[in-house]
Amino acid sequence: MMKFFQQLPYKYKMITGGMLLIIIVAFSFWFFRAKQPEVWDFIPDSMILTIESQNIIQNYTFLKKQDFLNSFSSAEIVGDLLKKVDFLAKKTSQDIDFQQLLQQKKMYLSIHLISRESLGGIFYLPLSNEKETFRKFVQKFQQDPTFQPSMRMYQNFQINEIRVNNKEEVFSFFIYNDFFVGSYSAVLLEDVIRKINEGHDRFRLTRNKRTQDDIQKLKSENFVLYVNPRRIPDFMAMHSAGKLAYFFKPLENFAETAFFNFQFSKEMLTLLGYGFVEENNSAHFLNVFREQQAQVFSLKSYIPNQTAALVHLTFHDNEKFIKDLHRYYDHQNNQFLSDLAACQSYYNIDINSFLQTLSQEIAFAISDKNDKFLILKTTPQAFEMLKQFAQKAQNTEKKGSNKVFAGKTILEIPIKEFPATILGGLFQGYSTCFAVQVGDCIIMANREQAMNSLLEAMRNGEMWHKTHKNKNFMQKLSQKANFSLFVQTEKIWDVFLQNASQEWQDLMTRYSAEMQHVQYFTLQINRAESYFSTSIHLIFPSENIATNSTDNYKNIYNNSFKTQLHTSPWVVRNLIDKKYEIALQDYNNNVYLIADPNGQIIMERNVGGAIQGDIFFTDIYKNNKYQLAFATPQRIYLIDRLGRNIEGFPLPAPQGANIRHLIAIDFEKNKNYNFLITNSLGQLYMYDSKGQFMKGWQTARLGVEAAFAPKALRHQGKYYIAALTQTGRIFLYDREGNLIKGFPLQVIAGKVSNPLWLNYNRQDDNTSLIALTENGQMTEVNTRGEVLKVQSFKRKYGDSKFLLFGNEALNEWFVAEKDETRVAIYDKNGDLLIEKGFSAEGKIILQYFSIEEYGKIVAITHEKEAQTYLFDLKGNPLASSLKSTKAIDIKPDVISQKLMIYRVFRNTFSTFLMN
DSSP, rough: OOHHHHOOOOHHHHHHHHHHHHHHHHHHHHHHHHTTOOOOGGOOOTTTEEEEEESSHHHHHHTTTTHHHHHHHTSSHHHHHHHHHHHHHHHHTOOHHHHHHHHHHHEEEEESSSSSSOOEEEEEEEEEEEEHHHEEEEEEEETTTTTTEEEEEEETEEEEEEETTOOOOOOEEEETTTTEEEEEEEHHHHHHHHHHHOOOOOOOOOOOOOHHHHHHHOSSSSSSEEEGGGGGEEEEGGGGGGHHHHGGGGGGGOSSEEEEEEESSSSSEEEEEEEOOOOTTTSSGGGGGGTTEEOOOGGGGGGGEEEEEEEEESSSSSSHHHHHHHHHHHHHSSSSHHHHHHHHHHHOOOHHHHHTTEEEEEEEEEETTTEEEEEEOOOOTTHHHHHHHHHHHHHHHHHOOOETTTTTTEEEEEEETHHHHHGGGGGGGOOEEEEEEEEEEEEEEHHHHHHHHHHHHHHTTTTTTGGGGHHHHTSSSSEEEEEEEEEEEEHHHHHHHHHHHHHHHOOOOOOOOHTOOOEEEEEEEEEEEEEEEEEEEEEEOSOOOOOSOOEEEEEEEEEOOOBBSSOOOOEEOOOTTTEEEEEEEEEEEEEEEEEEETTTTEEEEOSSSSOOOOEEETTTTTTSSOOOEEEEETTTEEETSSSSSSSTSSOOOOOGOOEEEEEETTTTSOOOEEEEEEEESEEEEEEEEESOOOOOOOEESSSBBBBSSEEEETTTTTEEEEBBBHHHHBEETTTOOOBBTOOSEEESSOOOOOOOOEEETTTTTTTEEEEEEETSSSEETTTTTEEEEEEEEEEOSSEEEEEEEEETTTEEEEEEESSSSSEEEEEETTEEEEEEOOOSSSOOEEEEETTTTTTEEEEETTTTTTEEEOTTTSSOOOOOOOOOSOEEEEEEEEEEEEEEEEETTEEEEEEEEEE
């Protein structure tokens, strides 16, 4: 070749050389252009999801106006994040050049799991020719005295750090190849640098060039969310410190990748997008539905109201569906098909023939009690085949039997994880299996009692298709889908809370109202051409959160706190100026004292723990200046109204055992106070107002924890202390701590959910004790341990509990029957006074106020609905409902001659005049 080139005339040599030079330059230009960095070159493989935003300033302004974000803003974890972004937005607005840069560029935020329980994020901003604009913007931070800029080196990269006012939180960033990369997590930033230095391939959102092109075509202009399915299980299980990762593991191979566009409305946040899979790759779950036509959801009448989470699958070709489903699960553990064959051989049953009876739909429900229900739409011969399976398994295992309940034969199939064995790991959770035929469906439950409850719910019509709220919810969604996941937050809450780590239990408890503001979470997927149309919905309550006045209430003032309020308000009258003052505690353990009527904060003090029970207002100096007495798990406090300790306090918890309750006792009504506490060891200690152990008091020992705060009572000139244990035993002591003859007395069998009630008769100075069981049996005993009366209240609802409430000082009490969504209130004779239903399940708080000249008021607060309803004793509403997440208080206002209502709503305390 070289010899041929040498023989060419000179001008041809020049032409040929020039052409080669052009080719080399063009190739070099193409090569280096192709190697220009993109955001995916920097994102570490640990990415869970990435958010892309065009014109971040405009989009953030739009986002701030959305109702759903306002609902979460009171949560400290969200509020702090918004404050940081607001601060940056303010700084940005002061720099026109940088503001224009953000309007023109796409910004990215990748989210990563930085520990088993916490998330971190990395920001990416392409700068190209705008590095000078960015440098000037950063320089303003460096010149601001409130910031402490610094620099450090890591693997030959210069990392710039900015700290605000000596706070521990540091924002770090570097610039590389015209990209700004920054994070509040140093670990994540170092992950990016290691990825660059070690020459790792770019993060592969997809291996398919066609998929990459499809994503670009289908993206919207504002927010885009990219999801990495491989990291979703760890993300979903972070609240349990990874303990539940196995449960979410099927999501790991759900698809190769997915992305979503955002849509906002008043009642819903919608993510519309697409899931992508590699064709014919059995590792991806969505390929099970590649050639399946979606069907209508016809199993609603088999889904109980207690369902917390529901998975629904539809298909039209049963044989292909089962084949592809089995192939997918066999790919997951390489043993699924062999285990299935072994099961058939061991029990001599034909599972494959049974699976051929399936007809287009499968539903799998998990109840709020963690019961499992697999619902299979089948052909008529399926149940007869299942009977044979049950008989053979019972004979082989020598255990199990068939039962009859509500006219239905319930088969017991004693094969461990039978549903998961025949259909895959998604349907796990069965130590044994109970099956029944209802209509054209077979239902499999993991417990016999769960099956009985389901059949009872069907008989009573307590099913999804008859519930107004669920019907409205379903109408918002696609009526046909290959795969659907429905989660009711309020019902799944306890399941997640029980499995959560301690840190997340605290977080979920603190921000339960905010987290449960999302009423439903849904995921629906439909086959569409070469990809799968995918939608996610987060559905919120339809009403706005209001603190303004209404026709029934005039808002006097609002106090908003950084952290959600932990307690209901304690209201006391200042005996000097006769004005009311209000004590509160937030979830950061700060105690506040607020003055009426202007809302001024008189006192703020952190007490290092949550108040156990009530705050008591004492006057130990007998000068009409009160003190606040209360206990946290490790301290007994007595402070004045400015937050200063009274001499001798705080006191440590005796023997280091956590304090459970504190009561202040003034036996003789002469302001000589004693403080009685109970602890986690079931012991009762008494102190005087100087912080000394009360002389003569014998430490009482209950053996187990007291279920409620003890009560001090007077009977015929003598004083006693009564306590009820968690095991349902009443203890009665004299004022020296000696146990009274006839006690302890067992009055309640099972769980205790009612405190003792003191039934005091002023005329003969006679007091008896009333105990009420959850099932409605009321027992009255005297101070000699003798049973005076037993009365039973008949249940109006199927699975309800009874409780007592009222005003002990006036000897006015009522019996209430309540379940999660209803409450009925009866007088002492058992006559119905008030009945109220609710749209959501949740804790119901009952209060009674008897206020001279204003009448008698029953307040019903539903924590999940965050509403308080006021009724008279004839069941008539006194006003419209009031937003509240805690118990309220009501006091007469002498100036306006109206009632003043004190309420807590999340992180806001407010007062209202009732018109």
